[in-house]
Amino acid sequence: MSFIKNYLERQICERRQFLLLSAYGLGGMAVSSALKTKTARAAVQNPKIAWSYRDRTNPYWNSIVAGGDAFVRSLGRPSDSLINLINEGSSEKSLADIKSLLSRYGSQVALAADPNDMPNCRPVVEAVCSAGAYISTIWNKTDDLHPWDFGDNYVSHMTWSDVGPSEQTARVLFDAMGGKGGVVHLGGIASNNPAIERLQGLKNALKSYPNIELLAVQAADWDTQKANQVMSGFLTRYGDAVKGVHCASDTMAYGVIEALRAEAIEGMPIVSYDGNPQAVGLVAQGKLLATVFTNPYWGGGITAALAYYAATGVFKPSSEPKEHREFYGPATLVTTKDASEFKSKYIDSNPEYDWKSLWSFTSGPIKYKS
Known part of the structure; x- marks a missing residue:
């Protein structure tokens, strides 16, 4: 760590x-x-x-x-x-x-x-x-x-399209919590599209888990240090009621992990988003349950x-x-089951891409809410 x-x-x-x-x-x-x-x-x-x-x-x-x-x-x-x-x-x-x-x-x-x-x-x-x-x-x-x-x-x-993948990470988190207990969410800048959609994904998953309580939502602005402070505040306010953490980005998850370490809390279920190299490594080690690679x-x-x-x-x-x-x-969900294989394929070295193949990895037109 x-x-x-x-x-x-x-x-x-x-x-x-x-x-x-x-x-x-x-x-x-x-x-x-x-x-x-x-x-x-x-x-x-x-x-x-x-x-x-x-x-x-x-x-x-x-x-x-x-x-x-x-x-x-x-x-x-x-x-x-x-x-x-x-x-x-x-x-x-x-x-x-x-x-x-x-x-x-x-x-x-x-x-x-x-x-x-x-x-x-x-x-x-x-x-x-x-x-x-x-x-x-x-x-x-x-x-x-x-x-x-x-x-x-x-x-x-x-x-x-962050809503679906974020909902997937939330379900991984809730299952690891045994389907019950309090969860906190650390979000990005409030006016950012991904921050809005990733919070919505969490809320969608909550509908299927009546025994999971969303204790708090707070923006940490995609920032590791601010996330560290926010998580420390959550622990002070809610204490043992916090059983899991849903992070809108990997960089905020790093701050969460450090805040937990400072309180000698081990094994807290955490999920994040972005699929950064360090985060995929943490998923492979079981320090994070899941991330989403974009x-x-x-x-x-x-x-x-x-x-x-x-x-x-x-x-x-x-x-x-x-x-x-x-x-x-x-967007690809990465969990502890496949993180090591994923890391060797996409993280340890970057694949060669044809930069003239402009739309080869796109996944359809943007859909707007009516």
Whole structure:
């Protein structure tokens, strides 16, 4: 379990380093006059490729950007040609960094982005499209925002259908609890699509387990240290009534495990989400009961590929069917029964992907509640 302690310490030490990384390629930029609306350009010869995301110290986002690096290298470019825009969980910084990038390179940008929260997606997309650049997004957008409403420049949006897999993890947890007792849930940022859906999955599972009591729900913002504090608070408030923990991400589960260790609590059933390498290892060891693998390495590479190949004119987004503009990514439940085999196949080394096979691992169009 030493990696969790090291991980907590590394988050503090590396945060300043990666804040500097977030400015790579953007240093000394002067924000120019307000962007003028431009028409979409059919093909960009050599676009700048950028990824805008939350936090490189987070294993999930590290895998996302590793996939982006792999795609960039597949083009014969060095990894450091990928521009990293790290928003540190701030939607304001996300938008400001993207506008700075656009002020320098204009329409010569192929951007992959998680806008950090749902409301921020629209201003991000509008800024990119006004510059005549290209963007593909993941995870967070509002239901009324669609790529096909922006011609070719808003290339695609990928999210993951989290309700079902989260319900599966909850059922694994409840069964391990013997179908009774109190459970707590640590969630992500309240306005994030995945946080909302993963909590809903837990609530769906509760309907089939009348003797399971949901003691508390609290956001820990996808953060290990905050999750540690939240779990410590749960233990102080509920004590022995807590019999299981449902985490909306692996990184929060690490904080939970450390909080339990500090109280000398062993064997508490815990489930999480994201399928980070460390988490899959913990599942294999029985320290976690389950996680859900969303293949962030592929997701990071293919999101960058979609923006790049649209920018360079390899395909025309507006000519594609809607299921190629908005779609679900893959999700796989990993439990103690199959974690070791899964780890050897997907974690110990990354599979080779054909980055031109743009929709090969998607799992259907996004479905909205009526």
